[in-house]
Structures are given as C-alpha cells and as structure tokens.
Amino acid sequence: MDGVRPSGAAIVIDTPSVDWLALSPPIALLAAAGVALLSALLPEWMRKGVSATAAIAGFVVATGLAVYLFDESATPEVLLDGSMARDQLAAMAQAILGVTGAAVVLASWGERRRTNHAEYYALLATASAGMAFFVSADNLMTLFLGLEWFSLCLYVLVAIDSERETSLEAGLKYLVVGGFGSAVLLFGSALVYGATSELSFGAIASADPSSDAFLFAGLAMILAGLAFKVSAAPFHMWTPDVYQGSPTSVTAFMSAATKTAAFVVMLRVLVTAFPDQADVWTVAVAVLSAISLVWGNLGALAQRDLKRMLAYSSISHAGFMLMAISANSERGGEALLYYLIPYSAMSVGAFAVVASRERELQAPVTLDSLAGMGWERPYHGIALWTFMLGMAGFPLTGGIFGKLFVFSAAYDAGDWWLVLIGVVATAVSLGYYLNVVRWLYMRSGAELRLAVAGGSPPRDPALNVAIAASVAVTVGSFFVVQPILDAATDAMSSLPF
Amino acid sequence: MLTTALIVFPIAAALVVAVLPLPRETTAGLAFLAALMEVGLWIVAATQYDFDEGGLQLDTTREWVESLGISYSVGFYGFSLWLAGTAVVVFAAAIGYAMWVGRDRSRAYHALMLLLTGAVVATFAAQDLLLFYASFELMLVPLYVLVGVWGGERRQAATVTFVIYTMAGSLLMLASVVAFGVTQGTFSLIESGTSDNVWIFLGFAIAFAVKAPLFPFHGWLPLAYREAPVEVAAVLSAVVSKTAIYGFLRIGIPKFPDPADDLSGLILVLASAGLIYGSVLAFRSPDLRGVIAYSSMAQMGLITLGVFAFDDLGVDGAILQSVAHGLISASMFLLVGMVERRCGTGELDELGGMARGRPTLATIVLLGGMIDLAVPGSATFAGEFLIMAGVYDQGWGYSVVVALGVVLAAMYTLRLISAILHEKPGRAVRDEALDLRVGELGLVIPLLLILVGLSVWPALVSESSFSGGNVSGWTGYAPLEPPS
Numbered sequence: 001m002d003g004v005r006p007s008g009a010a011i012v013i014d015t016p017s018v019d020w021l022a023l024s025p026p027i028a029l030l031a032a033a034g035v036a037l038l039s040a041l042l043p044e045w046m047r048k049g050v051s052a053t054a055a056i057a058g059f060v061v062a063t064g065l066a067v068y069l070f071d072e073s074a075t076p077e078v079l080l081d082g083s084m085a086r087d088q089l090a091a092m093a094q095a096i097l098g099v100t101g102a103a104v105v106l107a108s109w110g111e112r113r114r115t116n117h118a119e120y121y122a123l124l125a126t127a128s129a130g131m132a133f134f135v136s137a138d139n140l141m142t143l144f145l146g147l148e149w150f151s152l153c154l155y156v157l158v159a160i161d162s163e164r165e166t167s168l169e170a171g172l173k174y175l176v177v178g179g180f181g182s183a184v185l186l187f188g189s190a191l192v193y194g195a196t197s198e199l200s201f202g203a204i205a206s207a208d209p210s211s212d213a214f215l216f217a218g219l220a221m222i223l224a225g226l227a228f229k230v231s232a233a234p235f236h237m238w239t240p241d242v243y244q245g246s247p248t249s250v251t252a253f254m255s256a257a258t259k260t261a262a263f264v265v266m267l268r269v270l271v272t273a274f275p276d277q278a279d280v281w282t283v284a285v286a287v288l289s290a291i292s293l294v295w296g297n298l299g300a301l302a303q304r305d306l307k308r309m310l311a312y313s314s315i316s317h318a319g320f321m322l323m324a325i326s327a328n329s330e331r332g333g334e335a336l337l338y339y340l341i342p343y344s345a346m347s348v349g350a351f352a353v354v355a356s357r358e359r360e361l362q363a364p365v366t367l368d369s370l371a372g373m374g375w376e377r378p379y380h381g382i383a384l385w386t387f388m389l390g391m392a393g394f395p396l397t398g399g400i401f402g403k404l405f406v407f408s409a410a411y412d413a414g415d416w417w418l419v420l421i422g423v424v425a426t427a428v429s430l431g432y433y434l435n436v437v438r439w440l441y442m443r444s445g446a447e448l449r450l451a452v453a454g455g456s457p458p459r460d461p462a463l464n465v466a467i468a469a470s471v472a473v474t475v476g477s478f479f480v481v482q483p484i485l486d487a488a489t490d491a492m493s494s495l496p497f
Numbered sequence: 498m499l500t501t502a503l504i505v506f507p508i509a510a511a512l513v514v515a516v517l518p519l520p521r522e523t524t525a526g527l528a529f530l531a532a533l534m535e536v537g538l539w540i541v542a543a544t545q546y547d548f549d550e551g552g553l554q555l556d557t558t559r560e561w562v563e564s565l566g567i568s569y570s571v572g573f574y575g576f577s578l579w580l581a582g583t584a585v586v587v588f589a590a591a592i593g594y595a596m597w598v599g600r601d602r603s604r605a606y607h608a609l610m611l612l613l614t615g616a617v618v619a620t621f622a623a624q625d626l627l628l629f630y631a632s633f634e635l636m637l638v639p640l641y642v643l644v645g646v647w648g649g650e651r652r653q654a655a656t657v658t659f660v661i662y663t664m665a666g667s668l669l670m671l672a673s674v675v676a677f678g679v680t681q682g683t684f685s686l687i688e689s690g691t692s693d694n695v696w697i698f699l700g701f702a703i704a705f706a707v708k709a710p711l712f713p714f715h716g717w718l719p720l721a722y723r724e725a726p727v728e729v730a731a732v733l734s735a736v737v738s739k740t741a742i743y744g745f746l747r748i749g750i751p752k753f754p755d756p757a758d759d760l761s762g763l764i765l766v767l768a769s770a771g772l773i774y775g776s777v778l779a780f781r782s783p784d785l786r787g788v789i790a791y792s793s794m795a796q797m798g799l800i801t802l803g804v805f806a807f808d809d810l811g812v813d814g815a816i817l818q819s820v821a822h823g824l825i826s827a828s829m830f831l832l833v834g835m836v837e838r839r840c841g842t843g844e845l846d847e848l849g850g851m852a853r854g855r856p857t858l859a860t861i862v863l864l865g866g867m868i869d870l871a872v873p874g875s876a877t878f879a880g881e882f883l884i885m886a887g888v889y890d891q892g893w894g895y896s897v898v899v900a901l902g903v904v905l906a907a908m909y910t911l912r913l914i915s916a917i918l919h920e921k922p923g924r925a926v927r928d929e930a931l932d933l934r935v936g937e938l939g940l941v942i943p944l945l946l947i948l949v950g951l952s953v954w955p956a957l958v959s960e961s962s963f964s965g966g967n968v969s970g971w972t973g974y975a976p977l978e979p980p981s
Contacts, residue, residue, distance in 0.1 A: 334564075375602070389638060394634055394635070394637075394638060395630075395631035395632070395634050395635045396631075396635060396638075400631060400634070401562070403671075404565075404627065404671075404674075404675060405565070407671070407672070407675040408565060408675050408678070408679050411675050411676060411679050412679055416676070419672055419675060419676075420672060423668045423669070423671060423672045424668075426668055426671075427664055427665055427668045430660065430661075430664050434641065434660060437641070437642070438645060438653070438656070441642055441645065441646050442642075442645045442646055442652070442653060442656075481561060481562045481567075482560065482561070482562055482563055482564070485562060485564055489564065
C-alpha cells in the first residue's frame with residue numbers, strides 16, 4: 001500500500017476514519033454471536049432459548065440497519081483506505097442475508113441437537129457477519145478476508161452434528177474443497193496484484209497492467225474461486241455431498257446465503273475491477289452458466305434423496321444467475337438481485353420442509369418418504385408444492401419473473417443461445433420438480449415403507465413461521481415486482497456500468 | 498373492474514374452499530355456487546359490453562413491472578368474451594358434475610377446479626403478453642394434479658405425457674415472449690407493434706398447436722382425455738383447447754402478420770390432416786372417450802382452418818364453432834361420464850341397447866349427437882358452413898376437406914349413438930342401470946338449451962365476435978388493433 005500513504009508523512013500510524021454505520025450490520029451480527037456464545041455459560045435448559053433469541057435479534061437488527069444503510073447510501077463511498085464500499089448494492093445484499101438468516105434460525109429451532117446450541121447459533125451469526133462484510137469488500141484483501149471469515153464458520157457448521165458420520169464427512173469435504181477454492185482465489189488475487197500493483201477494485205480497473213498474462217490468469221483464478229462458492233459447474237463437485245451431509249438447516253443457510261453473498265461479490269469484482277476485460281469474462285461466465293444449467297439439471301434428474309436433488313437444483317439456479325452476470329449490464333445486475341430474493345425464499349423454505357419431514361421420520365428424506373405427505377401434512381405439502389413450482393418458474397411465484405428477467409438480460413446482451421439453453425434446462429427441470437409434486441400428492445402414504453417416528457409430528461411453530469414467510473416472499477415477489485426492481489436499480493447505480 | 502372480478506373471484510373462491518374445513522357436500526355445493534356466480538358475473542359483463550361498437554372493452558390496465566413494460570392489462574373483445582362465456586358455463590357444469598358424483602378430497606378438488614377457472618378466464622382476458630403466458634402456464638398447475646390424483650388407472654402416465662408436451666410448447670413460447678417483449682420494449686399486446694421474425698412466431702405457434710392440439714402435436718391427447726376425470730376431460734377439450742385459438746387470434750396472427758401469412762399454407766395443411774385423421778381415429782376408436790377425444794382433435798383442426806382462412810367468414814365461423822364445440826363437447830363428455838358410471842366401462846363392445854327403458858337418456862344422447870354431427874340447422878352446422886365458405890378462397894381443396902370432415906363427423910357420431918343406445922344390450926348394461934336422474938339432467942340440459950338457442954340464432958355469436966368495423970380480409974383484423 002505504498003502508493004496510498006502520503007510520502008514523507010510524520011505520523012507513523014495513519015488512522016483511517018471509521019464509518020461505523022457502514023460497518024453496523026456485521027457488527028450487530030458479531031454482537032449477537034458473542035451473546036449467543038456466552039449463553040454456553042448458562043444452565044443447559046436456557047442455552048438454546050437464549051442463543052437462538054440472541055441470533056434472531058442480531059439478524060433482525062442487522063436487517064434493519066441494512067435497510068437504513070440502503071436509504072442513507074444513495075451515493076456510493078469507499079471506506080477504510082479503499083478497502084470497503086458503502087453502497088446500496090452491499091446494503092441490499094445484507095438485507096437479503098439478514099432475512100435469510102432469521103428464517104434459518106427459526107427453521108433450526110426444532111432441531112434435535114443434544115449439545116452445541118450456543119456454538120451453532122453463534123457460528124450462524126458469525127458466518128452471516130462475514131458475508132455481510134464480504135459483500136461490501138472493495139479490495140482484494142477484504143475480499144479474501146470476508147471469504148475466509150464466513151467459510152471457516154461454515155466448515156464448522158457443516159460438521160456440527162459431530163455424532164453423525166455424514167456430517168463429519170461433509171465437513172471434511174467442504175473444508176478440503178473450499179480451502180482449495182480459497183487458495184485459488186488468493187493465488188489469483190496475488191497475480192492480479194502482481195500485474196497491476198493495485199489491490200482496490202477501482203484502482204485495478206484504471207491501472208495499466210504490466211502483464212496481460214498475469215492479469216488474465218489472475219482474473220480466471222478469482223472467477224474460479226468464486227465459482228466454487230456459488231457452486232457453479234464444473235466447480236460444484238462438493239455441493240451434493242455437502243448439502244446432503246450437513247444438518248438440513250445449515251444446508252438451507254448455505255444454499256441461500258452463501259449464494260447471495262458470493263454472487264453479489266462476483267458481480268462487483270467483475271464489473272468494477274475488470275471492465276476492460278469484459279469481452280473475456282462475459283464469455284467465461286456464459287460458458288460456466290451453460291455448463292451449470294446442463295449439469296445441474298441432468299444431475300438432479302437422477303437423485304432420489306431430496307437434499308441431493310435440491311443441491312443439483314441449486315447448481316442449475318447458479319447457472320441462471322451466472323447468465324444474468326454474463327449479460328454485463330445494468331439489467332443483468334437487476335435480474336440477479338431480483339432472482340436472489342425468491343430463490344433464497346424458496347430454497348430456505350424447501351429445506352425447512354425437508355428438515356421438518358426429517359425430524360418426523362428420523363431418517364433422510366428421499367422421494368419415497370414424501371409419499372402422500374401432501375395429504376397428511378397439507379400445509380407443508382402446499383408449501384413444498386409452491387417452492388417446487390417456483391423453482392421451475394411457474395406463475396404466481398417470483399420464480400417466473402426471475403427467469404424472465406434473466407432471459408431478457410441475456411437476450412438483450414445478444415446471448416440468445418444461452419436463453420435457449422436456459423429454456424431447455426427449465427423444461428428438463430420440470431422432470432424433477434414435478435416429480436416431487438407427484439410423490440406428494442399422487443402416491444399414497446401407505447406406500448411409505450418407513451415407520452413414522454410415532455405419534456403426531458412434533459409441534460414446531462417456529463419452523464412453520466419460517467415456511468410461511470418463505471411462501472409469502474415466494475408468492476409476494478410475483479405480485480410486488482416493481483418495488484424490488486426499483487431497489488435493484490438503485491443498487492446497480494453503485495456499479496460502474 | 499368487471500374483467501378483474503371475473504378473474505379474481507374464482508381464485509378467491511378457490512382459496513375459501515381450500516381453507517374452510519367444511520364437509521364434502523357443503524364444500525362441493527359452495528364451489529358450485531361460486532361457479533354459478535361466476536356465470537352471473539359473466540352475464541353482467543356481457544350486458545355491459547357494447548357489441549355494436551366492438552373492439553377492446555371492459556379493460557383495465559395497471560403497471561406491473563414498469564422497467565420492462567409489463568402491465569396487468571385485461572379486457573375483452575367480442576370473440577374473447579364469447580370464449581370466456583363458454584368457459585364459465587362449462588366450468589359450472591363440470592363443477593356441478595363433480596358435486597353430483599361426489600369426488601373425494603373435495604376441498605382440494607374444487608379449489609383446483611376454481612383455480613383453473615380463474616386461469617382460463619385470465620388467459621382469455623389477457624392483453625399483456627406476460628400475463629397471457631402466466632395464465633397459460635397457470636392452467637397447467639391445477640390440471641396436472643387434477644388428472645394425476647383423480648384420474649383413471651394410467652393417470653400417472655397421462656400426466657407425464659401431458660406435462661411434457663405442454664411444457665415443451667410453453668417454454669418455446671417463453672423464449673418467444675422474451676424475444677418479442679424485449680425487442681418491442683413492451684409486453685403489452687395493445688401497445689406493441691408487429692414482428693416479422695418467423696422463429697418467434699414459431700415459438701408461439703407450436704405452443705398453441707400443442708395446447709389445441711393440432712396434428713401432429715396431439716400425442717398427449719388420447720391418454721389425457723381417457724384418464725382424466727370425465728369433467729376435467731370436458732374442460733380440457735371444451736375450454737382449455739380454445740385458449741390456443743385465442744392465442745392465434747390475439748397474438749399469433751395480429752402480431753406476426755407476415756410469418757403467419759408465410760406459414761399459413763403449412764398450418765392449413767396440418768389442420769386439414771388433423772381434421773381427417775382425427776375423424777378417422779374417432780370412427781375407429783373402441784371406446785366412448787376415444788370417440789369424443791379424437792373428434793375434439795378433428796374439430797380443433799376445423800377451427801384452425803377457419804382461423805387461418807384470413808377471411809371474415811372463416812374467423813366468424815371459427816368463433817361460432819369454438820363456442821358450439823365447447824358446449825357440445827362438454828355435454829358429450831358429461832354424458833359419457835354418466836354412461837360410464839352406469840356401466841362401469843366405456844368400451845363400445847360392452848355397451849348397447851341403453852335406449853330401451855331409458856327414454857330420457859336416449860333423447861338427450863340423440864339430441865347431443867345430432868348437434869355434434871352438425872345436422873343442418875344446428876349451431877355446429879352454421880359454424881362448419883361459415884368455415885367451409887371462408888376457407889374456399891385459400892383453395893377449394895380445403896373446403897372439400899371440411900365437407901369430408903362433416904361427413905366423417907356424421908359417421909363417428911352415429912356409430913357412437915348406436916353403440917350406446919341401439920343394438921343388443923351389451924354385457925356391461927344391466928337392467929337396473931337407471932335412466933338419467935334429475936341432477937344429471939340439470940347439468941346437461943342447460944348446455945344443450947344454449948346450443949339449441951345458438952342453432953336458432955347463430956348470428957348472435959358469429960356477427961358480434963369481430964363487430965365494430967368487421968374483419969375485412971387478411972390485412973384487416975381491425976378489431977384486434979387498439980381503438981385509436
């Protein structure tokens with residue numbers, strides 16, 4: 001950072017002024033995490049209640065602060081020596097993350113975990129704080145810092161059910177593959193720094209690179225590192241195993257929040273740091289998108305385990321969102337931000353239904369174990385039906401507008417071939433989404449081979465609130481489109497299109 | 498507002514029916530009442546619509562997604578008002594039939610039927626491309642479950658083929674919707690101009706051809722019509738298929754005049770092929786539902802001939818025939834359901850001789866059959882005649898095909914009538930099988946009465962569908978353009 005320091009300055013430590021409001025969402029979440037962690041000192045019966053309450057309070061406060069920040073950051077600013085951005089894009093992403101986190105806390109409440117409650121909620125809040133920090137990263141250092149911050153929390157969260165072998169296995173896999181992804185990203189950052197001698201995104205864009213080879217290699221590696229996090233094919237191989245093995249509430253969190261954070265950052269990095277290389281990275285992202293669409297959908301067709309199926313489906317959704325990024329336009333960015341909202345809701349909601357079924361049956365949820373569920377648990381059935389139709393892009397859910405906006409952006413950018421792949425992928429995706437509906441309603445519970453754990457299913461009002469909220473967002477985003485798009489348009493004004 | 502009410506009321510009723518924990522009969526009664534009120538709403542709409550003036554009326558437009566030019570825009574033309582009217586009447590009869598037979602899981606069943614009603618009406622009223630696409634898709638959601646849960650033995654296979662075919666079409670349409678909307682800068686059908694892109698037109702045309710279905714996109718039809726609950730089959734053939742006709746008339750032709758003209762030869766040939774092929778299949782079909790199903794396919798071919806005649810007489814006839822076929826095909830499906838309930842089978846081999854001792858059934862089946870085979874003087878005859886006259890300009894061969902279709906219709910319908918009513922009593926016909934009951938008559942007779950009324954006065958529909966500066970030749974389709 002030699003270039004930034006004023007030459008010959010007498011002060012040894014140059015203290016940057018800190019914009020506490022811009023940092024407030026991560027700080028609120030960290031504070032919640034601290035309280036949640038301290039609840040480990042309380043008597044056992046209080047731990048879960050206190051830590052969960054602290055976490056949900058943290059998420060609610062962080063969401064509120066993010067909304068306030070959104071209103072207060074009409075003109076984007078760069079903070080802390082060019083390392084963080086205070087703008088509406090970050091604030092909007094933080095708001096999405098906050099709501100997602102709150103829904104996940106509600107969905108986790110009924111988890112039958114013997115120990116580790118305090119740690120679980122503390123890690124959840126810390127991971128979200130890391131993501132909230134990550135989305136406002138404006139230079140390569142903070143980018144890596146944010147990435148590692150939330151990734152380390154996720155590695156532990158995935159393995160937190162340490163009495164289950166699959167959870168441990170998933171944790172190890174995620175650690176190894178995720179660590180590799182981070183290393184690739186770090187190496188890429190180093191190459192970009194080597195080529196431009198700059199760390200902050202804006203400066204990289206305006207720098208005169210000493211070596212195009214280094215710069216492009218670095219760009220490719222940064223893209224690959226982020227592609228690991230958004231689970232875009234061919235960097236998705238960890239996704240099915242990790243989604244399946246993790247505690248279901250953690251899977252819900254990863255599928256929605258990690259994607260939101262990583263996609264927003266991917267958009268920001270590519271657009272602000274590499275505008276001159278756009279002709280290269282738009283093609284690369286379009287290719288990633290096409291591969292994800294093909295691989296995710298074909299993979300999902302073959303799955304019997306619902307969590308695995310949703311994992312592949314999340315790969316295919318990554319394909320759709322990459323399509324939006326590859327458009328490299330304001331409309332594409334808006335499409336991405338819009339897409340994230342119903343997608344996060346559907347994803348959290350679907351995993352929440354799976355979690356509830358899992359708790360009821362005490363067994364992994366496969367298609368067979370959904371037989372007749374639509375009739376026996378009508379509200380969960382209708383909710384899962386809504387999420388499946390929404391993911392397939394049916395009307396009365398925001399999914400249809402998500403697809404429409406993404407396709408429009410891609411068509412606008414001239415990628416009509418990508419639109420066609422997307423359309424075919426959607427057609428294929430019906431095969432597995434409607435299959436879930438078929439098992440829900442067109443098979444009878446008598447076919448269910450597994451014995452239900454006994455008695456009526458455990459009451460879980462918190463989980464039902466999370467599911468109802470997810471349905472409300474999924475359906476609501478169909479009717480209330482313009483306000484979301486307006487917010488997305490504001491957010492896009494922070495990026496230099 | 499009235500148009501919005503026509504769309505929202507059944508959907509709201511669906512929610513009420515689904516949520517209220519009422520006993521089965523009460524739920525069904527409530528749904529039937531809602532369907533009847535929907536018919537009442539339509540009658541109010543029809544009285545408010547000024548048929549002399551024609552054009553788009555009862556319209557409402559509200560911004561939905563401003564930045565992309567998507568709006569909630571609904572309204573009726575003369576022809577779409579008639580199509581929507583057919584829809585609500587057929588839905589009332591179908592829901593009434595479901596109430597009569599006491600479908601199990603009543604709340605879910607009736608909620609889905611009402612949701613389907615709302616989706617179909619929305620499709621006929623849509624004046625925005627995205628709204629049209631959304632309602633067109635939305636129809637599939639309840640249909641999928643209705644066929645898959647309450648259908649016959651091979652219902653799962655039926656739903657799978659139905660969904661694969663329909664969605665393949667729909668998604669092509671989605672690509673076309675995106676391409677058209679983005680190029681035009683608006684999705685509004687009122688404000689957008691025309692396009693001469695053949696590929697975009699094809700996306701729409703294939704979606705409509707699957708929905709109708711037109712030859713050779715009818716692969717889903719036999720299974721779906723055979724395995725669906727009979728009143729759902731009635732709705733499929735009477736109403737859902739007509740959304741394709743609306744699509745052609747509101748989007749396919751006015752928005753793509755040149756591609757539609759270029760490809761009209763191909764479409765006319767396929768429609769003719771479908772008319773003849775469907776009629777022959779209907780004649781060869783071994784069961785009641787097969788006859789009605791394939792005859793429905795033949796009739797859709799006929800109606801498409803009228804649409805692509807690009808001529809006043811042709812389109813007028815197409816709408817008259819759509820209304821008449823909607824009503825008669827619903828009546829016939831419901832009658833088939835009544836026969837199947839009495840005999841436990843629809844195999845023609847095992848039926849027969851039902852006229853003896855069942856005078857009401859015999860009379861009603863004969864009356865329905867006569868209208869179905871387009872006996873001169875009936876509404877269907879008027880429709881077929883208009884289409885035949887209209888398509889003459891496109892080539893006399895097409896008129897010959899239509900005439901042949903009329904003859905074949907007589908053949909398969911008479912075969913159907915005699916297989917049910919005449920000949921020796923079949924194995925499945927037991928002496929104690931009852932004549933039609935009052936409840937059943939109450940469902941079928943109103944449909945037939947409307948048809949008799951239309952037979953007396955076919956001009957009621959045919960001359961008001963495109964009134965207000967009538968459709969003048971191909972270039973015109975004047976009523977479909979916005980009133981300046």
